[in-house]
Every structure is written in C-alpha cells, then in structure tokens.
Amino acid sequence: MADKIDKKPSGLEDVVVCEQDICYIDxxxxxxxxxxxxxxxxxDHSTFEEVAYLLWNGxxxxxxxxxxxxxxxxxxxxxxxxxxxxxxxxxxNTDAMRVLATAVSVLGTFDPQADDMSPEANRAKSLRLTAxxxxxxxxxxxxxxxxxxxxxTNPARGIAYNFLRTLTGEEPDNYTVRTFDVALILHADHExxxxxxxxxxxxxxxxxxxxxxVAAINTLKGPLHGGANEAVMKMLRDIGExxxxxxxxxxxxxxxxxxxxxxxxVYKAKxxxxxxxxxxxxxxxxxxxxxxxxxxSRKVEATFQPYVAAKGIYPNVDFYSASTxxxxxxxxxxxxxxxxxxxxxxxTAHIMQxxxxxxxxxxxxxxDGPQNLKWSPIEQRS
Ligand code: SDX
Numbered sequence: 001m002a003d004k005i006d007k008k009p010s011g012l013e014d015v016v017v018c019e020q021d022i023c024y025i026d027x028x029x030x031x032x033x034x035x036x037x038x039x040x041x042x043x044d045h046s047t048f049e050e051v052a053y054l055l056w057n058g059x060x061x062x063x064x065x066x067x068x069x070x071x072x073x074x075x076x077x078x079x080x081x082x083x084x085x086x087x088x089x090x091x092x093n094t095d096a097m098r099v100l101a102t103a104v105s106v107l108g109t110f111d112p113q114a115d116d117m118s119p120e121a122n123r124a125k126s127l128r129l130t131a132x133x134x135x136x137x138x139x140x141x142x143x144x145x146x147x148x149x150x151x152x153t154n155p156a157r158g159i160a161y162n163f164l165r166t167l168t169g170e171e172p173d174n175y176t177v178r179t180f181d182v183a184l185i186l187h188a189d190h191e192x193x194x195x196x197x198x199x200x201x202x203x204x205x206x207x208x209x210x211x212x213x214v215a216a217i218n219t220l221k222g223p224l225h226g227g228a229n230e231a232v233m234k235m236l237r238d239i240g241e242x243x244x245x246x247x248x249x250x251x252x253x254x255x256x257x258x259x260x261x262x263x264x265x266v267y268k269a270k271x272x273x274x275x276x277x278x279x280x281x282x283x284x285x286x287x288x289x290x291x292x293x294x295x296x297s298r299k300v301e302a303t304f305q306p307y308v309a310a311k312g313i314y315p316n317v318d319f320y321s322a323s324t325x326x327x328x329x330x331x332x333x334x335x336x337x338x339x340x341x342x343x344x345x346x347x348t349a350h351i352m353q354x355x356x357x358x359x360x361x362x363x364x365x366x367x368d369g370p371q372n373l374k375w376s377p378i379e380q381r382s
Contacts, residue, residue: 013265017361018200022055022349023191030269030314034189035059043276048159048184048342049073052130055189055349056123074155076131077162080110084139084149092144096137096337097221099144101214103136104129108210115208122355125209126348133344134159137337138166160184163341168329175287176328179280183324186273186317187339189346191266195220199347201361203354216347217340223260226339228318229325231260233332236296236322245299253307261319262304268312277320284327293323 024033032039034051035058042051046060053061053069061069083106090099108114111128113121139149150166157165160181164172172180190196199216203209220226239248252259264271278297285294301315308314325335 011265012197012363017192017197018354018357020191020350020353021058022353023189023346025191025266027264027266027268030267030272030275032190032272039186039272040276043182043185046185048181048188051185051188052345055345056126056352070156070158073127073131073159076128077135077152077155079132079135079139080107082110083107083136084143087136087140087143092146094144095221096140096144096333097217097227097340099140100133100136100337100340101217101221103140104133104210104214104217107132107136108208108214111210114210117206117208117355119352119356122209122348122352126344126352129210129213129344129348130341131159133337134163134341135166137334137341138163140337141167141331141334159341163338164328167334176284179284179324180328182276182280183321183338184342186276187321187342189343189349190317192350194222194225195343196347196350199351200354203351204358204361206355206358209348209351212351213344213347216343220340220343221336226318226336226343228260228316229321229335229339230332232297232318232322233326233335235260235300236293237332239296239300242292242295242299245296246303249300249303253304259300259304261322262308262315263313264316267314267316270314271316273317274315274320277317277324278315281320281324281327284324288327290327293326297323 022035024036025031026033034042035054037046037054037060042054046054049070050061050066052073053066083103086106087099087103090102107129111125113125116122135149135152142149150169152162152166154165155162157177158181161172161177164177164180192200195216198219199212202212202215223231239245249259281294281297285291297320301319305314321339322335325338326332330338
C-alpha cells in the first residue's frame, strides 16, 4: 500500500454547506451579529429571552410578543419527575454533559410531540428544551451530591435567575443575575460551529428535534469545542498562583502544548465574546475581592499572546468564561452544560431552518487505500 500521506484534514475549513440568516461572524474584525444585531448592542440592552425570540423569529419582539413568549417559556420550566428518577440511577461521578445528553433523550420519550415534525411542534419543543435544560443542569448538580433538586420558585424571573436560584437554593444578587444573563446571550449562537453543524446533519436525515439536540450536546462536550471552558478552569487551578502563570505558559509553549481557551477556526482577532467576558470577569473580581482568577487569566494571556499573535491566535469565548463562572459560584463541572443551555437556542434555530430547506448531508472523501486485492484463506496468510 502506498505510504499514507500525512495530510492535515481540512475540517471542512471555508466549506459553505448552507445559507442561513441567523448569525454572521466577521473573523478578521472580530464581529458577531445575530440576525443583523451586533452582539455588543444585544449585551448592553437585551435579555437572553429576548435574544431567543430574535434567533427563532428573525426579529426583536414587541411588548405583547415578549410577554406571551415569556409566559410560554416560564410555563415550560418543569421537568417530568421520571427524568429525575433516571438521573438518580446514574453513577454520581458521571460527566454532567453525558447526563444532559441522557436526560434530553429521556425528555424525548415523554414529549407527546417528539415525533411531530410540523414547524409548530418543533417550535414548541425548542421552547420546552430551552426552559428545561437549565433545570436539568442544576438538578444534576444536587442529585450528584445526594440531594434533591431545588424547585423553581419564581419562573417569571427568567432563565438566568432561576438557574442561579435552583443551583444555590439562595436568592442571587441582581448583578450576578444580569452577568449570567449576558453570558447566556454571548453563547446563544455562533453560525456553523461543530455542534450546530452536528445538529443540522442529524436534522438533515429528518430525525427528530430531540435527537438532533442530543447530537449537538454530545458534540459540544469535546474539549476542542464547548468543553474548553472547563479545561481552562482546570489549567488555572493547575497553575495555582498568579506569579506561577508565566513559567507555566512558557513551559506549555516549549512543549508545543495547546493552551485551552485560545484559537478559533474563524476569529483571527480577539473573540468579541471574550472581550465582554473579560470585562465581566474583571468587574466580578473587584466586587468579590477574589482577584486571583482574573489576574491569573490576564497573566496567561499576556504571556501566551506574543507567541501566537502572528498565527492569528487570540482568546476565544471559553477563556474568560471560566473565571467569570467561577466567581459567580458556579461549579467547574457544569460550565459546559451552561454553554449547552444557551446554545440550544442557536441549535434549534438552525435545526428548524434545516427542516424548512433540507437536503441530507453526504460529503465525499479522497480514497487512498488499496484496490483489487484477492481474498485468501486464513491458513495462507502470514
Ligand atoms: C469554541 O467554531 C466555533 O464557533 C466554536 C465556538 C462556538 O461558539 O461554537 O466559538 C466555541 O469551540 C471555541 C474554541 C474552544 N476550544 C479551545 O479553546 C481549544 C483550543 N483551541 C484549539 O484546539 C483550536 O484553536 C481550535 C480547535 C479552536 C481551532 O482549531 P483549527 O481551526 O483546526 O486550528 P488548528 O488546530 O489547525 O491550529 C492552527 C495552528 C496549529 O499550529 P501549526 O500546526 O499550524 O503550527 O494554530 C495552533 C495549532 O497548533 N493552535 C494553537 C492553539 N490553537 C491553534 N496552539 C496553541 N494553543 C492553541 N490553543
């Protein structure tokens, strides 16, 4: 057989697989746009719920539309007890993203519209998953520690508030709620990233919406994608102290190790989400007085950046989200499920558009294996 050519796979770089009007990214300028609205504008003025409406409907809601949307979303903030029963059966040390994928699959078995592929049913299922996944995430945090899930006490306060309230069992302060709300806006969509593409591929076979979201959750789990935020926090903990960051990073560079939270297939400038998360992390560090994690992150960036700027490698969304979530009191192992709780908006927006204008995805490959070999009996094989 010809020596295998050690060619770096393309990873579908720059390959256009669909048209969509949901999200635009300018990688050179570091710009992110949801249906025409710049992410900075949405973070300054909007809420996660309003952005969800925008991504699904292609326009910002008027007051009547937003009120009706809120009511339907908050009414859906319930999870069948049987789903929690299944979660209680799982080993307590199960990865939270594996639990989330499992729980969403189980939700599909209880959803009366699971196999209804009408646009109305898909919209209703998208809304239910958006309301339920945050509750699945905080429920697992408690179940994994042998406690009962915290009940939703005030659905009308919205997803950010109810996530924090059901996570800690305590009343979250308004600044933390707003910071978390902005973090959810920042993670809501990002064009054809790996997990969204995975959801589209699954939807492209006309499999149902729950199945497409489960595919997306399992894709986001990887440390090269959504799992990077937990990997960044692990790195910061490994570094331990601010004054050890420089030597730690220089050692990673010397060993040609990838620094998690840096680099992006599209951005060749600083990820605009990282810019906002950095500001939030700095503000939280001042408000909490716990400046270690922000200072350490800044030191990692200052040390690493000069080595890789020429390659267009900058901090991405996962780098400063780690310290931001940590300072909001969020446990490391639910950082990535939080990413999924936000990105379910983008996934379902793309999945619904895939259903509306679908052709099954079936790329090709260059075959570089042998040809015309003859079968031989096993006793004749060397
Ligand atoms: C997300 O696509 C999206 O939009 C994703 C996302 C979203 O919102 O959905 O933005 C969310 O997934 C952000 C990325 C989170 N992942 C990480 O932080 C993991 C670390 N980053 C890398 O693994 C990498 O940068 C990727 C996976 C993000 C991008 O991979 P690419 O585009 O395939 O780039 P590559 O691996 O081919 O790297 C190109 C060069 C290589 O060097 P050479 O072999 O050319 O010499 O850049 C180097 C890489 O070694 N490089 C890094 C690096 N990232 C790339 N070197 C050190 N540290 C890094 N983090």
